Structures are given as C-alpha cells and as structure tokens.
Amino acid sequence: MNSTEILKLLETRRTYRKFDQSRQISKEAVEDMKKAARTASSAMNRQPLRYLYVRSPQKVxxxxxxxxxxxALPSELGVPREGEKPTLYVVVLSVKELQSAYTSFDEGLAVSNMTLAAWTHGVGSCIIGSADKDKLRKALEIDESLDIGCVVAFGYPVHESYIEDMKDDTKYYLDEKMNYHVPKRKICDTVKDV
Ligand SMILES: Cc1cc2nc3c(=O)[nH]c(=O)nc-3n(C[C@H](O)[C@H](O)[C@H](O)COP(=O)(O)O)c2cc1C
Incomplete structure (x- = not known):
C-alpha cells in the first residue's frame, strides 16, 4: 500500500453510527481486528489490555x-434505530495489576489499529467512551480485576462521512442525505514547524 492509499484509508476511517444490521461482521474482518490490536505498542510492553468481543444478538x-x-446531534438523528444498530461490540478492558500511567495511550493505539483493520474490510466503527460501565459490567459479568476502558461498536455503514476544513465550530453535522461532515482544524492551525 502506498502513502496515498494509506492517507485515503485514514481519511475514510471515520466514525459511523448507522449500519446494516442484517449483516454480520465477516470472520476475516474479526480475525484481522484481533491481530491488529495485538501489534499495538504498549508502554513498557506490559500489555495490560484484554478484549471482549460481543456478538450474540442478546448480549449485543x-x-x-x-x-x-x-x-452533538438530536437523538432522533444520532442514535441508530432498529435495523441500523451495530452487530459487534468490542469492550476494551485492562488488567488492574498490569496498568500503568500510560494505559489509556495503550487503549488508544490498540483501538486505532483495530478500527483501521476493520475498515480495510469495509467495517465501520464508533468509539464509545460514554457507556454506562456499571451496567456493562453486570450485563457481561466483567470481573472486578479488570477496568472497563471504552466500547467500540462495529457494523457495515449505511452512510458516508467526510472530513471538512473547520471554520468556526468543531461540531459534526449531517447533510440532507444523512451523511456526516466532520470539521477538522487545519494543519496550519495545529502544527508549527521550527
Ligand atoms: C475517546 C473517544 C470517545 C468517544 N465517545 C463517543 C461516544 O460516547 N458516543 C459517540 O457517539 N461517539 C463517540 N466518539 C466519536 C467522536 O464523536 C468522533 O470521533 C468525533 O466526532 C470525530 O469524528 P471522526 O471520528 O469521524 O473523526 C468518541 C471518540 C473518541 C476518540
């Protein structure tokens, strides 16, 4: 893959929130996601992360x-409805005994690898930081020796999402076709060459 193709992959690996709920994620995609997370760098190489793949319809x-x-959106627009919901969740956990000050870095790197690998198979994702962790722990019987990081939702998207140059607001918005537009700050506003 050349640099143009890699940048295209990065630009299109956006947050997706509506999916084709009738399609299960392919076995190949799941295997590649697992491999991709394994390759992520880890502070002191402690590898504190564990992953719970949730696929059974009841647990999903x-x-x-x-x-x-x-x-940023009214719930009737932002929340997936029946038929549009994700078909796989990955709950990112960390072993309390192995945690370091950098565990959230580890989580970010692993999730980035995992979502990119998924996207190479056309599988879109939404990282969810705001899950109710107490409810999640109970529903999935997650042991107290593990901390819950984020949840990542996966599915085959039924909309597009485009990066835009930010003007005066970072808020993402929808167009009339229900496609997402995601304002990003310009490089000249975030990078200084010295
Ligand atoms: C750590 C983190 C937590 C997030 N939590 C949520 C969330 O709880 N719910 C949600 O719908 N999106 C969540 N997002 C998605 C962001 O809203 C999204 O990344 C942002 O709007 C930019 O869009 P992009 O990912 O397409 O660049 C989260 C993203 C990150 C990185």
Missing amino acids: NEVFETTKWAG
Missing part, C-alpha cells in the same frame, strides 16, 4: 442499552 442488545450516541 444489552450492550447497546448501555451506550450513548452522537452528543
């Missing part, structure tokens, strides 16, 4: 009930 439903979607 229970996880959905713990998640909050698209804070």
Whole structure:
C-alpha cells in the first residue's frame, strides 16, 4: 500500500453510527481486528489490555442499552434505530495489576489499529467512551480485576462521512442525505514547524 492509499484509508476511517444490521461482521474482518490490536505498542510492553468481543444478538442488545450516541446531534438523528444498530461490540478492558500511567495511550493505539483493520474490510466503527460501565459490567459479568476502558461498536455503514476544513465550530453535522461532515482544524492551525 502506498502513502496515498494509506492517507485515503485514514481519511475514510471515520466514525459511523448507522449500519446494516442484517449483516454480520465477516470472520476475516474479526480475525484481522484481533491481530491488529495485538501489534499495538504498549508502554513498557506490559500489555495490560484484554478484549471482549460481543456478538450474540442478546448480549449485543444489552450492550447497546448501555451506550450513548452522537452528543452533538438530536437523538432522533444520532442514535441508530432498529435495523441500523451495530452487530459487534468490542469492550476494551485492562488488567488492574498490569496498568500503568500510560494505559489509556495503550487503549488508544490498540483501538486505532483495530478500527483501521476493520475498515480495510469495509467495517465501520464508533468509539464509545460514554457507556454506562456499571451496567456493562453486570450485563457481561466483567470481573472486578479488570477496568472497563471504552466500547467500540462495529457494523457495515449505511452512510458516508467526510472530513471538512473547520471554520468556526468543531461540531459534526449531517447533510440532507444523512451523511456526516466532520470539521477538522487545519494543519496550519495545529502544527508549527521550527
Ligand atoms: C475517546 C473517544 C470517545 C468517544 N465517545 C463517543 C461516544 O460516547 N458516543 C459517540 O457517539 N461517539 C463517540 N466518539 C466519536 C467522536 O464523536 C468522533 O470521533 C468525533 O466526532 C470525530 O469524528 P471522526 O471520528 O469521524 O473523526 C468518541 C471518540 C473518541 C476518540
């Protein structure tokens, strides 16, 4: 893959919030997601992370009930409806005994790898930081020796999402076709060459 193709992959690996709920994630995509997370760098190489892949329809439903979607949009637009919901969740956990000051870095790197690998298979994702962790722990019987980081929702998207140059607001918005537009600050506003 050349640099143009890698940048294209990065630009299109956006947050997706509506999916084709009738399509299960392919086995190949799931295997590549697992491999990709394993390759992530880890502070002191402690590798504190564990991953819970939730695919059974009943559990997927229970996880959905713990998640909050698209804070910038009215719920009727931002929350996936029946038929549009994710078909797989990955709950990112960390072993308390192995945690360091950098565990959230580890989580970010692993999630980035995982969501990119998924996207190479056409599988879109939404990282969810605002899940109800108590409810999630109960629903999935997560041991107290593990901390819950984020939840990542996966599915085959039914909308597009485009990066835009930011003007005066970072808020993402929808167009008339229900596609997302995500304002990003310009490079000249975030980078200084010295
Ligand atoms: C750490 C983190 C937590 C997030 N939590 C949520 C969330 O709880 N619910 C949600 O709908 N989106 C969530 N998002 C998605 C962001 O809203 C999204 O990344 C942002 O709007 C930019 O869009 P982009 O990912 O397409 O660049 C989260 C993203 C990150 C990185």
